[in-house]
Amino acid sequence: MSIIATMYFFVKARVNMARCLYRRADIYLLDDPLSAVDARVSRHLFEKCIKTHLRGTLRILATHQLQYLPQADHIVVLNEVRMIVINACGKNVCWVQI
Numbered sequence: 001m002s003i004i005a006t007m008y009f010f011v012k013a014r015v016n017m018a019r020c021l022y023r024r025a026d027i028y029l030l031d032d033p034l035s036a037v038d039a040r041v042s043r044h045l046f047e048k049c050i051k052t053h054l055r056g057t058l059r060i061l062a063t064h065q066l067q068y069l070p071q072a073d074h075i076v077v078l079n080e081v082r083m084i085v086i087n088a089c090g091k092n093v094c095w096v097q098i
Contacts, residue, residue, distance in 0.1 A: 013037065021049055027058045034065050046071075 013036030020028060030050065034042040046068055050059060061068075069075055 017045060017049065021053055025057065028054055028060065030059065030061045030063075032063050033061075034063055034068075 013033060017033050020030070020033075034045060037045065042065065046065075050061065051071070061072075
């Protein structure tokens with residue numbers, strides 16, 4: 001991927017996140033918006049945008065960023081043909097395999 005195409009991808013991801021924040025909805029489906037930015041920006045987006053600005057709405061975050069899992073209310077792990085559901089209750093995590 002060329003440098004311009006890479007830069008376009010990062011800018012596009014940030015613009016899409018901003019559009020999401022300005023739109024009022026009851027449900028937000030976020031398809032890995034944290035992967036297109038560096039660690040510092042990812043942490044800022046998660047804390048200020050996803051957790052704070054979108055508080056009170058249903059937020060479904062598809063991500064590979066495992067460091068944010070302890071802050072989730074519910075976690076669903078998809079693994080090939082199996083779905084593993086994890087209910088996160090504070091620091092207690094219960095694994096239920098379906």
